[in-house]
Amino acid sequence: MTADLLPPDEPAAPRLRTAVLGAGSWGTTFAAVMADAGCDVTVWGRDEKTCRQIAEDHRNEAYLPGIELPPRVTATTDAHAAVRGADVVAVAVPSQRARSVLEPLRDAIGPRTVAVSLMKGVELSTDRRMSEVVAEALGLAPERVAVVSGPNLAREIAQRQPTATVIASTSDDTARLVARACASSYFRPYTNPDVVGVELCGAVKNVIALAVGISQGRGLGFNTMATVITRGLVEITRLGLALGADAETFPGLAGMGDLMATCASPDSRNHTLGGHIGRGMTLDEAVAATGGTAEGVKSCRSVLELATSLGVEMPITHAVVRVLHEGLPVDQLAPLLLARPHKAEGA
Numbered sequence: 463m464t465a466d467l468l469p470p471d472e473p474a475a476p477r478l479r480t481a482v483l484g485a486g487s488w489g490t491t492f493a494a495v496m497a498d499a500g501c502d503v504t505v506w507g508r509d510e511k512t513c514r515q516i517a518e519d520h521r522n523e524a525y526l527p528g529i530e531l532p533p534r535v536t537a538t539t540d541a542h543a544a545v546r547g548a549d550v551v552a553v554a555v556p557s558q559r560a561r562s563v564l565e566p567l568r569d570a571i572g573p574r575t576v577a578v579s580l581m582k583g584v585e586l587s588t589d590r591r592m593s594e595v596v597a598e599a600l601g602l603a604p605e606r607v608a609v610v611s612g613p614n615l616a617r618e619i620a621q622r623q624p625t626a627t628v629i630a631s632t633s634d635d636t637a638r639l640v641a642r643a644c645a646s647s648y649f650r651p652y653t654n655p656d657v658v659g660v661e662l663c664g665a666v667k668n669v670i671a672l673a674v675g676i677s678q679g680r681g682l683g684f685n686t687m688a689t690v691i692t693r694g695l696v697e698i699t700r701l702g703l704a705l706g707a708d709a710e711t712f713p714g715l716a717g718m719g720d721l722m723a724t725c726a727s728p729d730s731r732n733h734t735l736g737g738h739i740g741r742g743m744t745l746d747e748a749v750a751a752t753g754g755t756a757e758g759v760k761s762c763r764s765v766l767e768l769a770t771s772l773g774v775e776m777p778i779t780h781a782v783v784r785v786l787h788e789g790l791p792v793d794q795l796a797p798l799l800l801a802r803p804h805k806a807e808g809a
């Protein structure tokens with residue numbers, strides 16, 4: 463409904479001011495999503511040329527070739543200026559870099575600003591989820607932090623193809639503010655109080671997508687893919703429940719939804735990188751050939767550490783760690799998983 467169609471006693475909600483830290487594919491796309499939802503958006507990026515292109519030409523050719531950005535998206539290399547006075551600050555840098563990007567901004571965050579993690583990783587040095595890193599680095603109470611996670615491949619959303627997502631926060635007010643900042647005719651947010659579950663789904667599905675990519679790179683077909691996805695969801699659920707997540711989150715958009723999108727799409731960096739490994743590249747070659755941020759490469763280790771510390775079995779994640787980081791030959795991955803002792807499906 464446009465402002466002039468509102469009844470006279472219902473004033474239009476004030477336009478939100480938002481910032482996005484990170485001018486890569488998801489940061490730029492989410493900025494466009496928020497602008498299409500009616501926000502004024504400032505993107506912060508490290509690269510001057512990229513910021514100038516976003517602000518002046520309404521494009522980010524390095525990350526979103528051919529996409530025209532809404533004019534309400536601007537950009538700066540001054541992170542303090544970007545976040546000052548913002549109602550919502552969304553963070554979309556590689557997970558392992560988030561703490562160092564955010565800590566210097568602690569004093570620039572306003573007393574009512576809400577921070578949003580768009581990241582799908584787990585910090586290596588601490589095994590912390592990204593919403594925990596965001597809260598710690600910015601000195602915010604957990605209820606001022608939200609997580610956005612779901613089947614959200616950046617390129618499709620930048621083309622304004624319809625999708626849905628999950629906005630998780632321990633505070634319903636925070637989740638609803640973020641939903642208001644990003645809801646549009648093609649982007650439908652659902653709120654969820656289960657931050658732990660939503661966030662783990664986003665991080666671990668990248669590891670499962672690596673495993674699916676590896677199997678496809680080895681020439682294996684749909685039965686293998688379905689097996690890895692289904693058993694992958696079982697291990698995501700097991701870890702989530704051990705950390706207190708809600709069982710209903712896992713078959714939802716952030717769980718099964720994102721697993722399906724990431725494990726099926728050639729746009730997924732994790733899926734693509736897994737394919738390179740399956741076809742015989744070394745990890746360094748695969749990282750270089752893929753480009754962009756494939757979070758599962760690092761987060762598989764922190765996820766496994768987290769699982770081990772809780773006594774949770776995650777055989778697919780463990781196998782991915784062994785192939786990527788411990789020298790297990792890629793053709794040994796399937797035999798390793800299939801040689802495990804037989805058991806009941808629900809055990």
Ligand SMILES: NC(=O)C1=CN([C@@H]2O[C@H](COP(=O)(O)OP(=O)(O)OC[C@H]3O[C@@H](n4cnc5c(N)ncnc54)[C@H](O)[C@@H]3O)[C@@H](O)[C@H]2O)C=CC1
Pocket residue numbers: 484485486487488489507508525554555556557559563580581582583614615616617753754755757
């Ligand atoms: N691309 C996608 O479809 C989606 C990505 N995500 C998540 O969003 C996060 C960001 O991913 P993308 O935007 O896709 O990655 P990207 O690789 O497209 O962009 C990363 C951005 O971070 C910047 N960056 C790298 N190191 C930095 C540092 N030390 N300090 C500051 N900036 C730095 C890069 O210059 C680049 O602008 C990841 O956690 C990813 O899992 C979540 C949903 C969808």
Ligand SMILES: O=C(CO)COP(=O)(O)O
Pocket residue numbers: 582612613614615616668671720723724729730731732733755756757
């Ligand atoms: O998270 C994503 C889709 O929801 C993007 O996946 P990749 O990081 O593997 O490209």
